[in-house]
Amino acid sequence: MMRKSRWKIYNQTEFYLFIVLIVLSTILAFVNPKFLRLENIFDLLRNYTFLGILALGQLVVLISGGIDVSFTAIATVSQYIMGVIISKYYIDNILVALAIPIPIGIALGLVNALLVYYTRVHPVIITISTLNVFYGFLMFITSGRWIYKFPPSFRNFVQIKILSFTSAKGTPYGLSILTLFWIIVAVMTWFILKHTNIGRKIYAVGGNLEAARRAGINIFRTYIFVYCYMGGLAGLASFVQAQLAQIIQPNAIVGKELDVLAAAILGGASVFGGSGTVPGAILGVLLIAIIKNGLVLMRIPAYWHQVVMGAIIAGAASVTALQMKFKSRRMVRKNAD
């Protein structure tokens, strides 16, 4: 009966991702030494905060056994409402601006949760529908008008650095405050998943829905938490995106669904539910960031970027599938012994 645990580091997806990350970074550093400059790395972290926050939300949904593709529409709607309010009433307070999109996102997430729970239709279908409904309403009401006259507090916030340096040429650079959002959300998500009951219930529901039901886990509440969390993070991410762009266009975010899903899945989250970790979701985003950045630094034409991204997703998914296969083969062996 004695059986020692096999918590070897090389059994973890994160370990492989980390190796790939190091290898790719080294290659890129050789091709273009600019890559490893702190300046470039800080830029990368700032620019991928939007994707990073969304990937963490998607991670939680995937662990629960669901999927949400409507988050881009949720982000767009909450961003647009924020833009209208702060520009129309000229609210020069960044905290108020930040406080607008998050509850809107949570409310739209609640719509998803209710539909997924009560209709029992697969969440991919539900969220494709709500994506179109949310986005369609917004386009109808706004006719796609852009918003770009923001109060100073909104314009200046993005300039804040939590770490500041000056480059050899004398230009200042640093770690953006926006990246801090990503870090905070990552720590929060990790804490929820690892140290709260709702977090463990999310894993349980994603691992075996019927067993969760029999054990008395409230599935309804779990779904509400999961989709509202995704919605709330979509609201927060939309704030980050608006900060970076300093312009709100209703069509700027929709279309990024696959990048986010790819990052989460690359990070080891399973579309079948029950697995995935915060470090994985972060590494997944970083990997995508480095690859895209590397392609730019290597001056490869933009169309090739899509080809490379597609190939990477297919590759990552195959590796995960192969791992599963080896695992089950080992099981057969073990049972045969």
Added chain:
Amino acid sequence: MEERISHFLILRNINKNYGGVKALEKVDLDIMEGEIHCLVGENGSGKSTLVKIITGVVKPEPGGKIEIKGESFEFLDPLTSFLKGIHVVHQDLSLFPNLSVAENIAIHEHIMKKSGLVNWKRIYEVADRVMKRLGIYIDPHIQVEKLSVADQQLVAICRSLASDAKLMILDEPTSSLTSREVERLFSILRDLKSRGISILFISHRLDEVLDIGERITVLKDGKKVGTFRKEELDKKKLTYLMTGRELAFVRRSKGLEKKVPILKVENLTKYGQFENVSFELHSGEILGLIGPRGAGRTELALSLFGMNPPDSGRIFVEGKEVSFKSNRDAIKHGIGYVPENRLTQGLVLEQSVKNNLVITILERILNDFRLIDEERKNKVAEEMVRKFGIKTAGMDVAAKTLSGGNQQKVVLAKWISTAPKILILDGPTMGIDVAAKESIYRLVSKLANEGIAVLFISDESSEVTANCDRIMLMKNRKIVGVFKKDEISEEELERRIKE
């Protein structure tokens, strides 16, 4: 001193109707504290409805009475039943494969606790305490999906102990255990009993019921036949009580005629799965392959069917050496394989009976445009239903609505309609009741008489000694003995399997 024997659960006059159909009629049941009570009956006899009433999942019709330790209820709800200590270890175990052993055992720490935070220390303490109580050790950090089925079952038992079970209901707990694992389970159950925990044990395996049970309640067609003490029963009597018929397991009589072997296997080896397997299978012969679970039987069968390429050795079909690259090759050579798990591998459960039946012979029901000819399809399927005596509400109902025995017949029928020369049956009677078993035996015997060579893989010595012309015993990846019919008794075979 407390009275040694007192009732834990009393059910009186329990009725349950499902839209006019009487699922349970005037059923009484008494379960004592610290008793191992078995519940048997054919499929559809009302066992699962009764369990659902005890666990509060369904409400009985008004007029019945449920009493738990002297407290009366008209009906139970799931939470009350759970809090009174009634826990089910489901056949599918209801574990969370992605969570650790400790978390699975202590899952109710997550659910019942008011505070929102996880106390990991307490979870490991609970798991440790419960496992110590049972005298077992499974690494609490390991994920449950990495455990063997037997260990997973122990985890499920630990979980119900962790939340203070007083009555543990085990639904078909032995269906995927090796005989050694069954013994370990039984010793744990006896240990639980000695600590005053009651056990309701539900199984189709009458040998086991007669081994572990103190009292046995028999249900038939929703009515209680009676509750008997073990000493009052033997297997034959129990079968009679369950089916209402004397099922004289007709022993297959037709001897085998010496012919050219249709399948010949020489020194077939797949490292870690089976070694140096050699045997011959003749047309019209039923060759039994028996052994403890994990002996390598299924792996061998899959190799013969082209799905598990062997490392060395030779396979001959009708005297010609073959090497299968895939199961399509094996099918072309006239081999059919009915898998062990009909639910996951043999049937498309959501599809109609008709579609399941014709899936292997689509070629035959195409019209001139190479499209499926509905009329021909109906005709072929109806013919199969008649020939194999499949009981179904219609051709278009989903396969999952059939009983276990009839599902198995659909699987058999679809392979037999491909006109195989060699048919490999992997555990064809697993999890089906006695009457259905008997009809499967008849069917297999009939097929053999028509000239098909059958490799019959089984766990039960009684069925191979009664139905096979020859029996191969496989242990630890090797064939350790071949016996002609009547050369070995059921008891002797059982002894050799276990030794």
